[in-house]
Amino acid sequence: MAIKPDRWIRQMAETEGMIEPFEPSQIRESENGRVISYGTSSYGYDIRCSTEFKIFTNINSAIVDPKQFDESSFVDFVGDVCIIPPNSFALARTVEYFRIPRNVLTICLGKSTYARCGIIVNVTPLEPEWEGYVTLEFSNTTPLPAKIYANEGIAQVIFFQSDEPCEISYRDRDGKYQGQTGVTLPKA
Numbered sequence: 001m002a003i004k005p006d007r008w009i010r011q012m013a014e015t016e017g018m019i020e021p022f023e024p025s026q027i028r029e030s031e032n033g034r035v036i037s038y039g040t041s042s043y044g045y046d047i048r049c050s051t052e053f054k055i056f057t058n059i060n061s062a063i064v065d066p067k068q069f070d071e072s073s074f075v076d077f078v079g080d081v082c083i084i085p086p087n088s089f090a091l092a093r094t095v096e097y098f099r100i101p102r103n104v105l106t107i108c109l110g111k112s113t114y115a116r117c118g119i120i121v122n123v124t125p126l127e128p129e130w131e132g133y134v135t136l137e138f139s140n141t142t143p144l145p146a147k148i149y150a151n152e153g154i155a156q157v158i159f160f161q162s163d164e165p166c167e168i169s170y171r172d173r174d175g176k177y178q179g180q181t182g183v184t185l186p187k188a
Contacts, residue, residue, distance in 0.1 A: 005043045009159060012101065019045060020097045036113050038153035045157045046111065049092040049136055051150040053082040054183050056089050067188040074185075082148040084119070084140040093133040093183045095151060100130045102165040106157045108134060114154065118142035121155045129169035132180040 013022040023039030026046070038046040054074035062070040074091070084090045100106060105128060110121030122137040136155060140146040148154070171178060176187045 005159070006040055008161070009040055009045055016099065016101065018099050018101065021095065036111065036149060036152040036154070041156060043158055045096075045159075046153040047108070047134065047155055047157055048095040048151050049148065049154045050095050050133075051078050051080060052093055052183055053077045053079070053148070053150075054091040054185075055082065055084065056091075057085075066186045069186045071185060080150050082150070084138060084146045084148060086140060086143045086145060089137055089139045090148065091183045091185075092136050092138065092148070092150075092154075093180075094136065097133055098126055098131065098157075100126050100128055100170075101161075102128045102169050103162045104128060105160045105162075107160070108136070108155050108157050110155050111153055114138075114148075117146060119146050119148070126157065127170040127175070128166045129171035130175060131171070131178060133182070135177075135180065135184045 009019075010024050012018040013020075013024075026037050026039045026041060027035065028037045029035060038048045053076070055077055056073060057075050058073075062073045064073065082090055082092070106126040108121070108124040108126065110119075114121065118141045120139040120141060122139070124134060124136070126134065138148055177184060
């Protein structure tokens with residue numbers, strides 16, 4: 001019989017350092033009351049965003065260009081709650097540091113709690129042998145300001161394990177986002 005997905009995630013986190021820090025159960029409450037859940041789920045792991053945010057602003061009337069991104073398009077913010085302006089977005093990084101095994105691919109999907117409020121988390125793959133903090137993008141699709149809570153669940157990482165390791169991994173290709181430590185802007 002194959003190992004159960006939640007047990008496999010626990011095993012990989014505890015023995016291989018796949019997720020650090022790692023929460024082996026689903027957390028729904030803290031000493032301050034209810035939180036948006038995070039930790040191990042049935043087939044994945046619910047991640048949190050840190051207190052470091054970059055909030056998109058148009059004060060400099062810059063053009064968004066992924067090949068020559070203007071850093072002045074963002075305002076840096078540190079705090080437990082980030083307010084995203086209407087029809088705008090913010091970047092953050094995860095609390096968790098990931099080391100993806102060579103035979104695993106992950107997809108990061110937004111949590112329904114935020115989606116039901118019009119806040120969309122960009123779908124992000126974590127490729128085999130990618131390592132680092134995940135940079136997340138939160139789009140506020142509403143005409144109202146929206147809150148993002150640091151250190152609470154924000155998205156879920158779903159793991160797909162192959163029977164064989166990939167031929168060429170993200171590390172083998174010297175991927176440009178390998179080992180990122182902070183909120184990382186686009187690189188051409």
